[in-house]
Amino acid sequence: MENVDKFIGLTKTVLQRMVSAVGALLVIALIGILSAKTSLFQDLWQLSVVLLLTLVALFIQQVKPVVYLPYMLAVWSVYPELRRLLDWSYNSYSDTPIMALAPILVSLTMLIPIVKNFRKLTRVARGVLLTAIFVFLYGLTIGLPRFGGVAVGFDFINYLAPLLVIPYVNVGHFKSSDRDIWLRSLSSIAVIVAIYGIIQYFFIPPWDAFWMLNSEMTSIGHPEPMMVRVFSTLNSPGPAGVFFSFTLAVMVMNKKWRVLGFAGILIVAFTLLITLVRSSWIGLAAMIIVYFMQAKSQNKMKLMAVLVVLLMFYQFVLPSLPGSDAITTRFQTFGNLSEDTSYKERLAFSTQISSSITSNPLGNGLGSTGLTAKFNSQKALQDFDNGYLNIFYTFGLPGGLFLIGLLLFLLAFAFKGKKGRPEYYHLAFGTMVAVMVLLLSSNILSGVGGVCIWFLVAMIFMDPEEKVNHENLLRHP
Incomplete structure (x- = not known):
């Protein structure tokens, strides 16, 4: 019965x-x-x-x-x-x-299971969530009178929504092995998006050309084959570069997280190159170097083999591909930044914004930068070429220091927690190092950049035994 x-x-x-x-x-x-x-x-x-x-x-x-x-x-x-x-x-x-x-x-x-199981959050996960909400609410309070509810509300949610991955994973009833499924899924998505990016590079689809002409983004090239800075299915080359750099690092670090073997790595690597986003190349290098320094000797040899394949691809295969001149020219600018126009513009912009932050230490609030500039074009800055200054420009010194402090805490937390399943802590630590590097170029904490960051960091906030480890780390740092 x-x-x-x-x-x-x-x-x-x-x-x-x-x-x-x-x-x-x-x-x-x-x-x-x-x-x-x-x-x-x-x-x-x-x-x-x-x-x-x-x-x-x-x-x-x-x-x-x-x-x-x-x-x-x-x-x-x-x-x-x-x-x-x-x-x-x-x-x-x-x-x-x-x-x-x-x-x-x-x-x-994700708020549904988070709110329902809020009391089950570990102290660390709860602290991360509440600290972030405090910073975002501060930015909302400052920005609301200036920019209105639509722009500020969109900016607020665009920051908060990606970060919800951490508490969601923390309260969920998932198996430890699910992390490998998720990371492999990320690699699969990256390969598919990269393949479309390659198609876009050699045969620009009419809908992408239509968008390029109407968006008037002159920095992404011309809507012609091999004349475009690839953005694939993403918003622009910047987010595409960030997405490919994080996903490529995941594929390089561990064999069980990749799809299509070396072919998948080469597909994503080539697409990353044709975005021509130099900061993403640097972020990828920082992430892999940090992971290499922490890996065991056996894993270091495997990682070296992968890097050798990538180097051979760049040295011998890439020069024979159509449109490779733009990539090699972009690489050459690293050795001569004093004559690089983009670098000079970024330096001048940073000097100007630093003065603005000094004159307004409380910040301009959410809605003052980024995509929300479209809602208030006369008051906001859509292009912001320094992530750290963007944080302080938006959240002021009070909110900015809290947010940077949160990032440094996660960096240290991932570095200390190596017992049990070190590969996920190494991945999280490498991610946070890459974040600190990439913030020198742009603010990647919201949108698809934030999704990649918090998704990878969330891998250390998962199963019950690791929740116990979190509490022990707090008691015995």
Whole structure:
């Protein structure tokens, strides 16, 4: 009788989920059909895609939670391309698309298990979350009177949503082996995105060309084959470079985290090169060097073999590929920064912003920099060529010091926790070192950069025995 009751209960649950899913799909289909008959058809189609992606996230969390993080990573990686396809199909460029809400809403679904199990968070995970929320709320309080609710709210969520991965993993009922599944999934996504980037480089798709012409981003080249700085399915070459640098480091560090073996590594490495984002190359180098210094002797030999293959590819294969001149020229600028125009502009910009921070130590608040500049173009700075100065410009000295302190704490925390499963702590430590390096160029703590960072760091916030280790590290530093 007990088994029958369980079967009936399980059947009801499955039926309820199926009815909910079918109902949601019908609503989305209805919105799509109506959108073709109204003046708001493009926005309605974007809204329907956002709703679909968010509902799928909720469904995955209920049915197969281990699949959620790969799904979230995929949404962050490809949603800009979905936006470009939609704009191109309607021949109408949207400067502030509704589609930008998709990855944020998908990430915010993590709040459901986090809030439900908040008391189960370890002291470290709770401290990280509350410190970050304090900093972001400070920035929101400063920015709200100046920039309005839309810009500030979007900026706030864009910072917070990626960081939710840490508490989500910490309270979730996951197996330790799930981490390898997640990291391998990240590599799979990177290879797919990289393959599209290579196609984009040699055969620029019409929807990408349409976006390049209408966005007026002159720094990303021309919409012609081998004349474009590759951005693949991401927003621009900058985020693409950050994404590929982190994922390539994961693939290089451990064989069990990569797909397609050396071929997968070479695909991602070549795509990283044709983004022409020098800071990402430096971040990758810093991450691999740190990992090499911490790895065991046996792992060092394996890592050396991978690096030799990459070096041979750069030395012998790359020069024979079409468009390689731009890559080699970009590398040569490292040895002659005094004559590099981009370097001079960054230096002048840093001097100017430093004076602005000194005159306003409380900060300008959220909404003052980045993508939210599109909501208040006369007041905000969209391009910011120094991540540290961006933090202090936005959060002022009070919030900036707290945020930098949080990053340094995670750096030290990952360095100390090497027992049990050292490869994940080495990965987290290398990630935080790369963060400190990449912040010299741009603020990567929000958006897809933040997703990569907090996802990799979250690997040390997982299973029960490691939660005990966290408490011991706090008591006995």
